[in-house]
Amino acid sequence: MxxxxxxxxxxxxxxxxxxxxxxxxxxxxxxxxxxxxxxxxxxxxxxxxxxxxxxxxxxxxxxxxxxxxxxxxxxxxxxxxARVQSFSELLSFTSWARSVGEEPGGAMESLARRPADERECEQLRLEPGSEVYVTLRLRTLSGRPVMIERTVYPPRVGEVVAQLPADAVSHTELLLEHGIVFSDADHTIDLVHADTDDSRLLGCAAGEALLRERRRSTDPAGVPVELSEDRYLPGTVAFTVHNSLAASALSRRHHPVPEQHPAEQHAADRRIPEQHAADQQAPGAAEG
Amino acid sequence: MxxxxxxxxxxxxxxxxxxxxxxxxxxxxxxxxxxxxxxxxxxxxxxxxxxxxxxxxxxxxxxxxxxxxxxxxxxxxxxxxARVQSFSELLSFTSWARSVGEEPGGAMESLARRPADERECEQLRLEPGSEVYVTLRLRTLSGRPVMIERTVYPPRVGEVVAQLPADAVSHTELLLEHGIVFSDADHTIDLVHADTDDSRLLGCAAGEALLRERRRSTDPAGVPVELSEDRYLPGTVAFTVHNSLAASALSRRHHPVPEQHPAEQHAADRRIPEQHAADQQAPGAAEG
DNA sequence: GGGGTCGAGTTGTACAGCCAACCCATGCAC
DNA sequence: GTGCATGGGTTGGCTGTACAACTCGACCCC
Known part of the structure; x- marks a missing residue:
């Protein structure tokens, strides 16, 4: 018209x-x-x-x-x-950092290949006994350490990641160039206490509380592409979400959640000072 | 067929x-x-x-x-x-607690009426100088202290809340019976350290890290009905969300909450030529 | 002034059809 | 075997229509 x-x-x-x-x-x-x-x-x-x-x-x-x-x-x-950020700004640390005007950085601390455990096989939909690639990266904002990222990749993706330079800033973008697209992700946000790796790399006290985001991402075909666990220093990020009666995606979960009845382990873990330390070098992701 | x-x-x-x-x-x-x-x-x-x-x-x-x-x-x-939880299970502590098979409780610690500060007026879309109702509640799961809830209500809602019994479990449900419906909410999740009220009521050490969820809720007409800040003991809850390229609602925010620039009204001529030219006042962004 | 009715305006739900873009298995050419 | 073209199957995008359900202000009655 x-x-x-x-x-x-x-x-x-x-x-x-x-x-x-x-x-x-x-x-x-x-x-x-x-x-x-x-x-x-x-x-x-x-x-x-x-x-x-x-x-x-x-x-x-x-x-x-x-x-x-x-x-x-x-x-x-x-x-x-309010400005609404895009999917990629949530999924990719790099993309988010740029959107808030800071300079993102990433340093690969370790990269290994090992057999996947049972949970990883299920989450990444792999045959039992498959191998996975495991990375540990320190992420920085304008040079300042901000987050520790532990990621588990299935072979198809891990083989590509293993080729990337150790100081590559954005794995997501580089993977995209290799035809690996991130399309959907489940996120779980809670609080965790720093283990020795965390405190060493982030420069905080061992046992200090960190904001944790666990993530399971899939490609457009619904095939899992990563399982990740990010731990942020306090005061560096906040997660925001909108939901409504019309369409809600967020939910709240009881923590002792997977398997067992919720009735069992109350008082035991109410005040976890700094346990959680060594219980998982494997990122747990949303839902089991 | x-x-x-x-x-x-x-x-x-x-x-x-x-x-x-x-x-x-x-x-x-x-x-x-x-x-x-x-x-x-x-x-x-x-x-x-x-x-x-x-x-x-x-x-x-x-x-x-x-x-x-x-x-x-x-x-x-x-x-x-995975089972997807409903909007109300995110919005209402009571509804969520029941869904995970625990018995919710709530004890009103204080209720006061006072003038709203500048931010509250903007967020609740009130005239400067309006009064608000402020509550402090301790929430429990099967008798165990779990969360501290600080809520600010506009007069219309606060007047109803003030009538509720001090041991009412679900304010949301009771408000619903008074015709006050929650329809949309913005949530911000981060980490905060316990103040003296927190430590006293939750029984944790002062300064201990807590998981914080701040929330701004509106009714179906888009009118704000509450401003709330919930602080959870570690290990009690986790928040989960799904997002995708198709439709994303979650985002990540830099914490030193960039005190946003007062939105300039230049683009006012971008409006679709239509009637109703005189009905807008507060250009204040919805941010928390 | 208070309270109820009415109706114009607006969004929700459902139907039907058409074409484009895309995925993938099949089969053919080399 | 490897690579490429083809074609059927499937979802995405857009249009048009009709009616139902709902909101809210105008209006009337008392």
């Missing part, structure tokens, strides 16, 4: 994505205010010259990002004007 | 929701295996006797829950058979 410069420019692939990007820009710029109402679907459809279905697809993206509400009978309302 | 008992029964509201529930049940029961392929959309449509569009809506739900992949050219693949 009207070609007055409000066209879904951007050349970003599909129609609904361009519309979504355009609306997101307007929202984060504050054009509708916080708590303000968006135009009706019909009005947007006419404005962009597309069908209402396409507009609805675009708005579904914004809703799932937590930018707008959505309910029957009334126009959509702007929930917040 | 065939009425052979594979009909989307369940009486759970809309068609696509019933289909989604039916498929979810089949997946978590392992009917397709982990890594197995789902039937084609067309086959499912014929099976359930609905249109392909409805099937796609149902599958979109499962995809956003992280149960299945989705890409052009090939059938959907089962990602995992």
């Amino acid at each position: 009207q070609d007055d410069g409000a066209r879904p420019v951007g050349a970003g692939g599909t129609l609904y994505r361009r519309v979504a990007a355009d609306l997101r820009e307007a929202i984060t710029a504050g054009s509708y205010g916080s708590g303000g109402r968006l135009p009706a679907e019909g009005a947007l459809a006419k404005h962009y010259g597309v069908s209402r279905g396409t507009i609805r697809q675009a708005l579904a993206v914004l809703r799932s990002d937590g930018l707008v509400t959505s309910r029957r009978g009334t126009r959509r309302v702007v929930l917040g004007t | 065939q009425d052979d008992g594979a009909r989307p029964v369940g009486a759970g509201g809309t068609l696509y929701r019933r289909v989604a529930a039916d498929l979810r049940e089949a997946i978590t029961a392992g009917s397709y295996g982990s890594g197995g392929r789902l039937p084609a959309e067309g086959a499912l449509a014929k099976h359930y006797g609905v249109s392909r569009g409805t099937i796609r809506q149902a599958l979109a739900v499962l995809r956003s829950d992280g149960l299945v992949t989705s890409r052009r050219g090939t059938r959907r693949v089962v990602l995992g058979t």
Whole structure:
């Protein structure tokens, strides 16, 4: 319809994505205010010259990002004007570091090949007895140690990782160039106490509390590509998430979670001072 | 078509929701295996006797829950058979505790009314100088102290909270009975050290690390209903989230919370030419 | 002023169809 | 065997239509 410069420019692939990007820009710029109402679907459809279905697809993206509400009978309302980070900024330390204006670094401390244990076979969907590649890396922000990353790769991926230079900053990006794509990930966030490796590399006291993120990532075909455990120094990161009645992805888990009844081991582990130390050099990931 | 008992029964509201529930049940029961392929959309449509569009809506739900992949050219693949918890199990301590088979408890330690500070006014979208209700509660799991909850309510909600008995277990459920619905929430997870209140109530050492979740919740109309900060003893909970290239909600934040630039209103002319020009006030971003 | 009714406006649900893009197994050429 | 082309199967994207369910302000009655 009207070609007055409000066209879904951007050349970003599909129609609904361009519309979504355009609306997101307007929202984060504050054009509708916080708590303000968006135009009706019909009005947007006419404005962009597309069908209402396409507009609805675009708005579904914004809703799932937590930018707008959505309910029957009334126009959509702007929930917040916060910038929403992309999938890669969550998955890749490098990509995230750059997005906050810091210079990411990574130093490979060790790389080994060994037989996978039972849990790793299940999580990475490998035959029992398969080998895996295990890495330990120190990640830095503008030279400052910030995080310890322990990753387990299946052979297909590990063989590529083993070829990378020891000071490679972004494994994710380099793997992408080898055709290994990260598409989905499950994350589990909790608190853990520093073991001797942690304290040595991060320069903190042994037993000091760290923020832990365990992750299991898959490629677009649903094939697992990594199992990772990241431990952050306190005060360096916070994880944020939006959820809603419409579509929720986050959940809270009881900690003594896998197997056994929750009734068993209460008082025993309530106040773990600095155990957890040597119990796993293998990253545990979400869900068992 | 065939009425052979594979009909989307369940009486759970809309068609696509019933289909989604039916498929979810089949997946978590392992009917397709982990890594197995789902039937084609067309086959499912014929099976359930609905249109392909409805099937796609149902599958979109499962995809956003992280149960299945989705890409052009090939059938959907089962990602995992993990149970996905509901929105309320994340939002409400009580609802979560019950879902893991423990008995939740809550004891109001203090309730006060005081003027809101600047940040609270912005976050709760209140006029400067408005009053807020502030609560401090100790939450328990089967009698064991687990979490400290500090919540700030706007007057509309606080007036109701102030009427609740001091030993009420679930504020969320009681508020629901008063017509106050929680629909969307932003969560930020990081690590914090126990202050004197924390150590006294939780029975831990002062300065011990706790897992912190800060939350801002809104009702279906996008109006803020609470601002909360929960501090968990280590080893009691873990937060899990799924994200994907398709739709991501989680992100990672640099901690020295970049005190954001006051959003400039330049782009106000990006607005779609529409009515309602006078209804926006606070351009303040929704950040916590 | 208080309270209820009504209706225009808006989003949700469901249907149908068409084509493009893509994956992958098959089979053929070399 | 290896590599490449082909083609069927499958999902993604977009359009159009129709109706249901819901919100909310305007309006009327008392």
